[in-house]
Amino acid sequence: MAIIVQKFGGTSVADAQKIRRAAKRVIKAVEDGFAVVVVASARGKQTDQLIADALELNPNPPKREIDQLLSTGEQQTVSLFAMALDAMGYDAISLTGSQIRIMTDSAHTKARIKSIDAKRIHKQLDKGRIVIVAGFQGIDENENITTLGRGGSDTTAVALAAALGAEECEIYTDVDGIYTADPRIFKNAAKMNQISYDEMLEMASFGAGVIYTRAVEFGKKYDIKIHVRSSSEETEGTIITHEVPQMEGVVVSGATVQKDMAKISLVGVDNVPGNAAKIFACLAKAKVVVDDIVQTEISTEKANLSFMIGISDLTAAKEAVEQIKDEVNCQDIFIREDIAEVSVIGVGMRTHYGVAEKMFGALAEAKVNIDSITTSEIRISCAVDKDQAEKALEAICVAFELDKPAQERTKHN
Numbered sequence: 001m002a003i004i005v006q007k008f009g010g011t012s013v014a015d016a017q018k019i020r021r022a023a024k025r026v027i028k029a030v031e032d033g034f035a036v037v038v039v040a041s042a043r044g045k046q047t048d049q050l051i052a053d054a055l056e057l058n059p060n061p062p063k064r065e066i067d068q069l070l071s072t073g074e075q076q077t078v079s080l081f082a083m084a085l086d087a088m089g090y091d092a093i094s095l096t097g098s099q100i101r102i103m104t105d106s107a108h109t110k111a112r113i114k115s116i117d118a119k120r121i122h123k124q125l126d127k128g129r130i131v132i133v134a135g136f137q138g139i140d141e142n143e144n145i146t147t148l149g150r151g152g153s154d155t156t157a158v159a160l161a162a163a164l165g166a167e168e169c170e171i172y173t174d175v176d177g178i179y180t181a182d183p184r185i186f187k188n189a190a191k192m193n194q195i196s197y198d199e200m201l202e203m204a205s206f207g208a209g210v211i212y213t214r215a216v217e218f219g220k221k222y223d224i225k226i227h228v229r230s231s232s233e234e235t236e237g238t239i240i241t242h243e244v245p246q247m248e249g250v251v252v253s254g255a256t257v258q259k260d261m262a263k264i265s266l267v268g269v270d271n272v273p274g275n276a277a278k279i280f281a282c283l284a285k286a287k288v289v290v291d292d293i294v295q296t297e298i299s300t301e302k303a304n305l306s307f308m309i310g311i312s313d314l315t316a317a318k319e320a321v322e323q324i325k326d327e328v329n330c331q332d333i334f335i336r337e338d339i340a341e342v343s344v345i346g347v348g349m350r351t352h353y354g355v356a357e358k359m360f361g362a363l364a365e366a367k368v369n370i371d372s373i374t375t376s377e378i379r380i381s382c383a384v385d386k387d388q389a390e391k392a393l394e395a396i397c398v399a400f401e402l403d404k405p406a407q408e409r410t411k412h413n
């Protein structure tokens with residue numbers, strides 16, 4: 001029997017009525033002949049609430065305890081979901097991450113999955129049961145509960161789809177698919193029918209919170225078809241899949257904005273072999289995820305080095321650079337917390353020119369100053385002031401006609 005994984009995000013299971021609605025989706029798949037594994041998130045804003053509860057008692061809570069606490073949000077949803085299915089006459093069992101041995105590393109609050117034991121799930125499916133798995137959580141080798149990073153239930157879903165050899169992984173959420181830009185910010189964004197793993201990876205890493213980056217990575221690695229769709233409407237959503245030739249014809253597929261960023265610059269570091277390695281070893285030890293590293297030589301003796309981080313890593317990053325500062329003879333540390341990054345993404349950029357010019361032109365016209373620029377083969381990103389970020393996104397979206405479906409845009413847009 002073919003297996004399908006259906007993941008329901010927080011808003012899609014926020015209350016009893018929504019859990020019932022999600023349960024009906026599951027039942028439909030069962031009636032269509034699938035063995036169904038459900039992955040559920042914590043209800044509504046519960047994860048935020050639990051974090052607030054923790055901070056009320058301790059401004060710097062131990063990360064192990066945060067994970068222990070946050071995992072309870074998903075645990076509640078899955079048991080309620082199983083009860084809802086039971087009431088509808090379907091046999092269901094809920095399981096936590098530890099019960100199905102989702103083994104992770106020990107990086108609390110942003111752990112990475114190492115392995116999943118699919119045996120227990122297969123056994124339950126073979127009995128004709130619907131299996132409801134708590135998203136976002138696992139355990140490390142010492143049996144400590146870990147969580148996979150905010151939005152991490154997506155990762156659980158796609159990783160499970162890979163481990164179970166599922167046909168498809170459906171991500172049910174509060175939008176009906178992936179749009180050219182976040183529709184909450186750019187109201188006229190257009191829905192995409194499909195997007196390549198590589199584009200989605202860049203979009204997710206640079207701010208499109210609709211799906212978690214690690215989930216897309218798993219999808220690409222294990223060739224899982226991911227279908228992002230609405231939990232309230234029956235319409236088809238967006239398929240994340242391998243690149244097909246026609247995708248190259250579209251130069252810019254989407255645009256993103258990432259607001260929760262900070263930029264750290266180390267000014268006047270000694271320009272000698274090994275210093276960059278020392279700095280980033282220190283940041284890695286502090287488990288800080290670093291992006292957009294730029295180093296420039298300012299004289300034969302000195303260099304400036306800057307990088308972006310998520311704002312949640314700021315305290316750890318500050319401590320790390322303070323520790324290493326003297327060893328690399330850094331003259332000054334400069335930190336910007338009021339920074340955001342806007343990006344355009346598209347596999348077509350590999351074969352077309354003029355994207356940078358159009359992006360910078362649109363920002364100039366909107367009177368947005370560019371702090372720094374970074375690129376990949378299929379992305380251009382500009383760091384801008386946080387309070388100009390939405391205006392910047394809008395200007396870029398208009399310039400690249402991201403309010404229209406790809407086939408209706410001016411050629412090469």
Ligand code: ADP
Pocket residue numbers: 008009010011012041151172173174175177178179180181182183184207208209210211254
């Ligand atoms: P869930 O709780 O289901 O995991 P999320 O809030 O994590 O839902 O993700 C859905 C949200 O992602 C949407 O409400 C939307 O505002 C946001 N989003 C950001 N970028 C995009 C995009 N390019 N396309 C669609 N949604 C996006």
Ligand code: ASP
Pocket residue numbers: 009010041042047048073135136149150151152153154
């Ligand atoms: N509940 C977690 C969060 O809010 C995980 C998820 O929803 O994917 O981040």
Ligand code: MG
Pocket residue numbers: 009151154209210211212
């Ligand atoms: Mg999410």
